[in-house]
Amino acid sequence: MMIPNQSFFFIFFLSVIFNTLASPTHQRDALLEFKNEFPFNASDPRAPPEAPLSSWNTSSDHCSWKGVTCNAHSSEVISLVLEYTYLNGSLKANTSLLKLHHLHHLTLYNCDLIGEIPSSLGNLSHLRHLNISDNNFLTGEIPSSIGNLSYLSFLDLSHNYLVGKIPSSLGNLSRLTVLDLSDNHGLIGEVPPSIGNLNQLTIMICYINKLNGNIPSSFANLNKLSYLILSENQFSGGDLPLILSNLTSLSYLDISENHFKSKLPPNMSGLHNLEVFRVSSNSFVGTFPTSLFRIPSLREVYLNGNQFEGPLEFGNISSSSSELELLELASNDFHGPIPEDISLFRKLDIISLSNNSFTGSIPGSMFKLVSLSELDLSYNKLEGQVPSFLWRIYTLRLSHNSFSNLEELPQAVVNGSDYDLTSNSVQGPVQFDLSSNALEGLIPRWICKHSSLIFLDLSNNHLSGSIPSCLMNCTSSLGVIILRNNNLSGFLPDIFTNATKLRSLDVSRNQLSGKLPKSLINCTSMENLNLKGNKFKDTFPSWLSSLGSLSVLFLGSNALYGPISSHLGFPSLRVIDLSNNSFNGTLPQDYFVNWREMASVGEKDGFTSSDGIDTFMEHMGGGIYEDSMDMMYKGVDTEFPLILLMFKAIDFSGNKFTGRIPKSIGMLKELRHVNFSRNAFTGSIPSSLANIKNLEALDLSHNKLSGYIPRDLANLSFVSYLDFSHNLLQGPVPRSTQFQRQHCSSFEDNLGLFGLEDICGSVHVPHPTSGDSHQSKEFSSEESEEALSWKAAAIAFGPGVFCGLVIGYIFFTSHKQTHMVHGKARLNHLGGSITVS
Known part of the structure; x- marks a missing residue:
């Protein structure tokens, strides 16, 4: 038994120790030690201009330092919040943070931390809020010791590169309300059932990881959960009917981009707080979940990319109580007509029913959807007339159906100068895609009333007549015009004076004639110009070389004529097609010297954002628009998506060129496709072609080329198509796998060629x-x-x-x-x- 004096001295001793640990000096020194744990380097280009934690010095009270909050009475540090602070180091196992015994709140957000999270953080026993998110180089596993932080209510370890399994010890955090482990890419395995013990949890976010297996049935205990986001993982199942029926507080559910293969619960109307329901890109099966639409609070539904089937039937719903704004049902197996009662969702802003098997016509009741700004019905089996009320919609995609005509607008609308064609409260750019239907008649002039039109695709229809010159009213905003494969005639109107935003113009495979409009020179953003397959009669538009962004130029199959011997070059050109015209004359040997893009190797070949790929894959309201072009490839006229046409190619075939093929062709060492066939080129085949190491197809047939086939062409390891036929070539055919696998016809009608026995069969071979x-x-x-x-x-x-x-x-x-x-x-x-x- 301790005598009174001994008890007094013991208590006094503990008091001294406690006061020492909690003293302002001790707290200040711990913070300075923490600062010194990181190798600040002012010369680092990513370091901020002001020295990190410059306010942390002995000349001021530590409670006034950046990110530090103290207890007002004891000066103990209770909160440390560092955001966007360039620490550029790792948290030490014995970090001085452990000396801040009363720390309640620790945030090290976007601080460039590296290494692993030390398990010693589990010793900060008073911690209630822990945020170590958005540190791009933070790796390793989640320490199981974090499960010791019994007071913790907020845990955010998102946007790092953490790996391994979620420790089951996190199920001990009985006070936890927020758990965010998202965007780590490397978390694997099943979610431990112990997470179901966190019955105070309101937010759980784990998207973009590699979690798999079933969602634990214990999740049914999380009846306070409001946000559950498990998207972009590899989950495959779980007792969803049991789990969802108990999550009555749920307002946001996202389990998209996983591998679920089950049916949805038959009755989900009990989720009376649900606002967003996102299960897209899985393999859910069954019929349309009618019960979902009886939830009055529901605002957004994403069922796209599954295997739902059958007709759409919304059941008993009330237009007065519905809050639905977005309905995404694309890429399923729905069939039958679009129901008239879709109009009961009066607040609908976005509807996507694309890539299904809907039949019939567009229901007239959709006229009541006055808030609708985006409608996607593409890739279905719809037919009949396109109703005129759709022209008030800002993003309209009806492609790949069987619509036959466009309903006329009242003449007053067409002629009126002050009529506002769009009556929606939401204003924005206008995008129309009606391609690949059976539309007949003229291009409607009322399209010109849309002064904010940025995208127009009427390709692959049966439209006739001329291109409206009133499109000049829209060209200041238009970025893409695609009228390919119709029956349009007349001149291409000279409407491009203000078309500085136009990046893609495709009027190929029509009956257009006359000269090329010189106003195209004003299209300073032009990247893709396709005039192929018309009747244009003009000289070579060398002035197009001033368009510094022009990447794809198709002038083939027209009536263009004359020489093309401009030395200006096309510095950004990747693909050019001049085939089947009447171009003539000789090409200077240095003709291709200034065609820099075809010679360069760099990031652009990796299809980065600077490549202009967005021109050819236009983002339209959450969807991706893909355009295509046709060109001669390996002897066959083939249609390519433009994303594939971003390889580099030259097609000068089917003209009247004479003289030698320019040796400078070898400078374009990134070419994949070269076609000089069906001309009157003479002389030898340029040996410089061997410099084009990535060449896949070479066609020099039907010319007057003489001499030997250069032996170095045998070293072109990627070549799969060669054609030297119908020339005056002689000597041995180079021996290589690439040559041996060609068809015999690739060398026919060259009287002096020999060494073809392995290609054309056994022959008698005389001595030279x-x-x-x-x-x-x-x-x-x-x-x-x-x-x-x-x-x-x-x-x-x-x-x-x-x-x-x-x-x-x-x-x-x-x-x-x-x-x-x-x-x-x-x-x-x-x-x-x-x-x-």
Whole structure:
């Protein structure tokens, strides 16, 4: 038993220790020690201009320091909140934060922390709020010791790179109301059932991880849960009817982008607080969940990307009580008509029913949806007339149906100068996609009334007549015009004077004629211009080279004529098609010197945002618009999505070009497709083509090319299509896998070619004659001369290309004596066939 004096001294001793630990000096020193745990480097380019934690110094009270909050009476640190502070280091296992015994609130948000979360944080026993989110280099597992923080009510470890399983010890945090583990990418395994013990939890967010298995049935205990977001994981099941029926406080549910394969609960009307229901991109099956729409508070429904089937039946709903604003049902197996009672959801702003099998016409009752700003009915089996009340909608997508005509607007609307075609309260840019239907007649002039029109696609229909010149009223806002594959005639109107935002114009496969409008030169944002398959009669529009962003230029299959020998070049061009015109003359040997984009390798080839890809994949109200073009590829006229056409290609085929193929073609070393066929090119095949290492298709057929096929072309390892037929070529065919797998017809009608027995079958191979040897030496000399000329051309282009070409030239000259002729097959082209003797 302790005597009174001993008891007094013991209590006094504890009091001294406590006061020492809680003293302002001790608290200040602990904070300064914490600051010194991080290697601040003012020279780091990411460091802020002001030194991190510059206010933390001994010249001021620590309670006034940035991010520090103290108890007003004892000066104990109770809160430390550091946001966007460049710490650039790791939390130490013995971090000085452990000396702040009364810390209630710790936030280290977006502080560039690295390393792992130390398990010692579990010793901060008074902690109620812990936020260590948005630290891009924070890795490792979640320490199970965090489960010791019995007072914790808020835990946010989101937007890091944490890995491993969620520790079951988190189920001990009985006071927890917010749990956010989202966007870590690396959390795996099943959610521990112990999480169901957190019956005070109101918010649980775990999206963008690799969590799998079933949602624990214990989640049914979370009857205070308001937000549950488990999207972008790998969950596959769970007793959803049991769980959802108990989550009566739920207002926001998101389990999208998982692997659920079950049915939804048959009765969800008990979720009377639900506002957002998102289960998209799973494999849910069954019929349309009618009970969901009896929830008066419901605002947004996302059922898209599942396997729901059957007709839409909303059941008994009241228009006066419905708050529904968004209905997303795309990419399911719904069929039958769109129900008339969809109009009972009077507050609907966005409807997407695309990629289903809906039939019939658009219900007239939708006229009552006066708040509707976006409607997507694309990829269905709808037909009939497109009602005129839809033109007040800002984003309208009706493509890939069977609509036959557009309902006329009253003449007063068409002629009126002050009529506001859009009556919605929500204002915004206008986007119309009615492509791939069976629309007939003229392009309606009332489209020009939409002064905010930014996107118009009427392609793949049966529209006739001329392109309305009144579109000039819209060109100042228009970014995309696609009228491809109709029966439009007349001139392309000169309406582009103010079209500075126009990035894509496609009027291909129509009957347009006349000259190209010079006002196109004002389209300074133009990236994609497709005029192919018309009757334009004009000279080559070299003035288009001033459009610095032009990436895709299709002028093929028109009546264009004359030389194209402009030296200006197209610095941003990736794909050009001049095929099937009447262009003539010779191309200078340095013709392609300034075509920089086809020669460059960089981030643009990775389809980054700077690549202009957004031009060809227009974002339209949450959906992605994909355009396409057709071009000759490997001998076949093929339609490509523009995202694929971003490889680099040149097609000059089907013209009247003469002279030599420019050696500067080899400078365009990022080309994938080269077609110079069906011209009158002469001379030898440029050996510089071997510099195009990624070449996949080369067509030089139907010309007057002579000499040997350059041996270095055998080193083009990506080539899958070659065509040298119908020329005057001679000598051996290069031996390589790429050449051997070509069809025999790729070499036909070249009387001097030999070495084709592996391609065209067994043949008699005579020994080379002295004439053959002489011919070989003569051609080797010609190749040497070409290589020297090419070396000189490379000097003008740049040292990087020059070095590569000099090396290639040295290799060629040192090996030219080894070029021996081993045999010759006699090929005679007779009536379109090849005979081999």
